[in-house]
Amino acid sequence: QVQLVESGGGLVQAGGSLRLSCAASGRTLSRYAMGWFRQAPGKEREFVAAINGIGGSTYYADSVKGRFTISRDNAKNTVYLQMNSVKPEDTAVYYCAARISAISAVVPSTYDYWGQGTQVTVSS
Secondary structure, three states, X not given: OOEEEEEOOEEEEOOOOEEEEEEEEXXXXXXXXXXXXXXXXXXXXXXXXXXXXXXXXEEEOOOOOOOEEEEEEOOOOEEEEXXXXXXXXXXXXXXXXXXXXXXXXXXXXHOOEEOOOEEEEEEO
């Protein structure tokens, strides 16, 4: 079984930065695709970013492209989401997810393991 634990969320002013971390245990995830999703109150969970398990290709939602960066440290079994130039509309609970496939996907239901989420609040 895989456990994912997110950290790094909090309150930040618009234009600021945050780095989210997702630490995995129970299995080495170096070959798995990893994704970040977010869910704002009253909205559906949406794709933010993903990174392939092999090769490390990355993918981003248009709303965060150029501002957010996903990366992974396989030695630490950890995935990161660097969030720069944040906006109030980035406010949401951010979830880390792992997919038993090396290929990333944007649909939440295609991911097999999820963390509990970390709150990010951006003030204007």
